[in-house]
Amino acid sequence: MTAAIRLEGLGKRYVLGRALDPHRTAREALVDAMSGAVRATASLLRRTAPTTGDDAFWALRDVSFDVPHGEALGLIGGNGAGKSTLLKLLTRITAPTAGRATIQGRVGSLLEVGTGFHPDLTGRENVFLNGAILGMRRDEVARKFDEIVAFAEVERFIDTPVKRYSSGMYLRLAFAVAAHLEPEVLLVDEVLAVGDAAFQAKCLGKMGDVTAEGRTVVFVSHNLDAIQRLCRRAVLLEGGRVVDAGRADEVVRGYLTRQLRRPSPAEWLDVSGLRRRGSGGARFAAVRFTTGEPALDGHPYPLGPLELQLEIDAAEGRSVSSLAVVIRDVGGTNLVNADIAAAEQTLRLEAGRNVVTLRIDSLYLNPGEYTVDLWVGDGGPTGLDYVESAFQLLVLDPRPAGTGPSLVVTGLVPCALRASVASGSMREGVRESSTAGSGGVDPRGAGR
């Protein structure tokens, strides 16, 4: 089977001075050009390649992989990993420095919604203009026009200049045009990161349709959940190179464990150098955590225990009334605030180093990635020390990978539950109305 997209040793090098300084003046360029010419001539004489200097870097290096026809591939990696550069090469927006890529079929790209929208033109005019820019023919746009407008839900305003649109209407129309593009190969970058939740869900649904129709899709996103839902396979980029490729859920999991500041369990993590706030009367120096569960290498799991040890340096002996470990989700929402103040406990810190042990008996967190903040205070408004995002915590799925349901869990937090069944009816002799109101058990929830 031939691949729809084949990358062979693809690379892109940027020369920092040129790529990052758009305001370089002609005089500087003249000097550079002359020194460059001298260097090039010298290297020609020595029959070697021109030296690149220290100011060149590879945004993408030696990237090779295939995407078979009809497959949806997720592209993940941190900021600056080279994801967007790769898409720009595939869409021919910029040319590669090395290697080559072969793409079979008509390519459509969605690097941004609303590209080329002109504020002074009406919605109708922009649909045609944007369609042409995205590579649709005029009759093709005309044929799908009603569908596009209906999807965007802007029928009433279609002849109004788009600068009078609300930002939501604008985005909906822009996405609607893009969503009705029908290329054989579709390249998508982060377009789902816009709009409200309902709109994002709609976009995601449309993306799902596109992949289900058997078109080849390359999808770049930081939304790992979406990647796992839409893509069967994923490629992880780091520093411009492919570091992992394979099943989407496995690559995502590998990516999560690779992220920075994710200490291994039972290993002391130095936090003394991190940015912090507070008066500084006591400071966190290091932290480690464990669950005492060998099966998951000591990683926490839903409803399991979590024990943290906190090294605190105190300037003088003092009592602290508040000491907390705050666990937030990737969106920044505080999910757990394990504070000794809630237990009305005070701790006595001696001058010098202290080790505080904090144990959470049951961790109500689903598998996923969390950020941990550390806080210590003595009742004052600013607190003694507050380290935001001290480290990342990975909560694992205790079921062996591959056999159970996927990592993607619905519901914000887990709950301890038990279900039982008895044969026959329990309602005999009981009035209908009282059953529904009593007991406190919602029958719809019992099966989950």
Add this chain to the structure above:
Amino acid sequence: MIEPPTGRPSLGLGELWAYRELLYFITWRDIKVRYKQTALGASWAIIQPLLTMVVFSLFFGNLAKVPSDGVPYPLFSFVALVPWTFFANGLTQSANSVVASQQLVTKVYFPRLAIPIATVLSGAIDFVLAFVVLLGLMAAYGVAPTAHALLIVPLLLLAFVASLGVGLWLAALNVQYRDVRYAVPFLTQLWLFATPIAYPSSLLAEPWRTLYGLNPMVGVVEGYRWALLGAGSPPGRMVLMSCVAALVVLIGGILYFRRMEQTFADVI
């Protein structure tokens, strides 16, 4: 197939043809939004050359008594200003066109040549409006167009080629060196006086007059005067010179633009 640029020069006209519909849409957009949210609207297309003509007539025609090949001076200068305005506006706007389309350039692929071409093309609407005024002015002075009047169409094409040729060089340079933005108004001003708009090229003797045709706008302007008003002698050799010069600039411009467009998205 995507590969590193080979450095082999090509004009990329085939690809441009494949994207002709996009070219049409960008031109159409540029025309549509040209005078959006302006009070005077399309009148601007007329005001610009008309006021310049008034100023020229006052200072060069009345005060300095510049000769005008036996044609009323206002008509003499206006017939030159109409194609000149098309050329100068096309040049100025195309020089800024690629930078102004930064959002498009960094987000979508299409032949970048379409941007400056559409920009110059959309100036044709202004030309038509100003030309109507020119016809009115001719009627007012009782000057009938000559039998060669249709030659102004190929001459307009010459102005287009010259405008686009220079515009391409400047547009590509502008992506990397924003100095261009400051140089362009200065350049067009100098060029205005290097072109026989306020004065006739008959002030020069041969062979200098023919050599003067190396400035492509000399051929256009003198061609217009001769074809529409019958002023001066047939500028055949001058126009030929201008055609050669304009084509050289255009082909050089396309090649330079094509070489630079590889890095537009990285540098812009």
